Amino acid sequence: MSSQMSATNFNLLGANSLKDEITIKNVWNYNLHEEFYVIRRVVQKYHWVAMDTEFPGVVARPIGEFRSTADYQYQLLRCNVDLLRIIQLGLTFMDENGRTPPGCTTWQFNFKFNLQEDMYAQDSIDLLQNSGLQFREHEEHGIEPLEFAELLMTSGIVLMDNISWLSFHSGYDFGYLLKLLTDQNLPQEESSFFEILRMYFPTIYDVKYLMKLCKNLKGGLQEVADQLELRRVGPQHQAGSDSLLTGMAFFKIKEIFFDGNIESTSGHLYGLSTYVLVYCARIITINVFSSSLFCFVRQQFYF
Template identity: 40%
Template sequence: MSCNKRQSNNPSLTLKSRKLYFHQPNPTPLIISSRFRTLICRSPFAVSCVNRTHRLSAMTDHQLTPPQIFIVNVWSDNLEEQFKEIKKIVKDYPLIAMDTEFPGVVFKPPPVELYNKSIQEQQYKTVACNVDRLKVIQVGFALMNDAGELPDNRVWQFNFHFDLDLDANAKASIDLLKSCNIEFEHHKTRGIRMSDFGSLLTTSGLVCTEDVTWITYHSSYDFAYVLRTMILKPLPLQEVEFVVLVKDLFPVTFDVKLIAEQCAFDRRILEVRTGGLQKLASIVHVPRYGTQHQAGSDALLTGQTYLAIKRRCIKVGEPQGQREWESIQQDVVNNMYGLAKIPTICQTLLYL
């Protein structure tokens, strides 16, 4: 899906790809007058949309999220206030879907570090080489309960300090983020310091607890950048040390990309190995709220896709669906796509 154009100061209604898009500056919710709503609802196009919605509801058991989603933009001046709010509600919303936006992949590890290494170890070396020398731009948290409900329909988007003139970046990645309305001028003047975010996250009740479940998609960079804000030093040299450290801080994690590879009950899901999160979400009929390639929107889409796959697995696999889902979770828990699996890590630890 292409990124939306920059929002104007006035609400506008446009027709694009046979869908209605309402553009409204955040965080004010969209209010449609009853007269205008009546005119829309009586149009032939609206009737066809309603019919399509009914067909969609019959196709999936996933309950669509209410259309008014508030993406709370967090900057340095409201960081502490928002973490206090999150700390209050995490017990009631213990599923945390996470996404990060970062300035691309810029550096390559020296060839000597890749010699005689497994593919997973080489991938970790690339992750560490970049995360140690680059700065995260956004982190998104979507807190949910088991029903997929959000606290007052809110999603949090943390915006970090980033200076395009000084901080290393890949031009193609920055151009993409600019086209998706990442406001780099604000990141330069109002952005969050990594140390401030890491300090508040450490004491937030979100980490070092098995009561919280973290949901991600292709998560090695996500966890690496968030981990970096807490330890404020280079990532571990060895992949095994990194995986163990992530497990200590985030005891229960699920990577949706790994889950999709285990979904033998649905061939369409099973075959989505290179299509990315957006394609996977479309297959399980999960709509996007917000702009693609912004951390808040991507975090929400990740969490809702996870729950949609879970419900489909349990329903399609009846009466053994619940058992099959538990088996899938056991296979992928605490593993990160592209890195070594936990059983391999445990075997490696025996020889350290």
């Protein structure tokens, strides 16, 4: 896997084109420390962090009674994040105008993952392989989660009130990040999850949630990017490229639909913390037990 992907940069808000290059840098265990050294300097000026993760899919579903659809969705998230390992994390840094730093703009962290030992959903792995992920590299040169978490804690981008996080349909993304940072399974209650989330990430904007408030925006990340006439840099379904496109989409939406006033939408994650009518689900078959929560495991998974 090549260490860098480049393409011509441009002004996210549609003014003059920039001549700098956007660079997505792959980070492995052998260059982890040196890249965090660079990040600690970048974040001093670029306080908006767009984020995306790649993970091994969904292999389990919770059973029992749930207070709402949002409660079910959180328990589904918790069950799978507890069972599975993160594969990739993309971080893109921007300033308050959506401009990226010169040189490297996006870091793509590649975590240790072993197809022979770790659990996954085959369709998700197929998608990632078709997008260019090379799992032999992850097995041999992947980042150890604990080492990454220690560096992230001292990076200046978590636990900071002046840092704004940008994401897209990001319950799972932040679930995996919290699992990394705490080295623990996710809390059983969604309210506790949000308490911890706000501590590590005080300001979060979820582009998918913002789309609910915007007329005529719909679909996934690529679809909304097409509607906003944004150009992707790098392969789809890789965390670095997706994080960059997420940041671009946020600033375009902020400009067009919110006239720059978007603070009231902070803290909402699409699909979570939206309590509606009580929803109950019961599944009799129990195949796996995880973190005091019974989960029904789909037939197609591997470990």
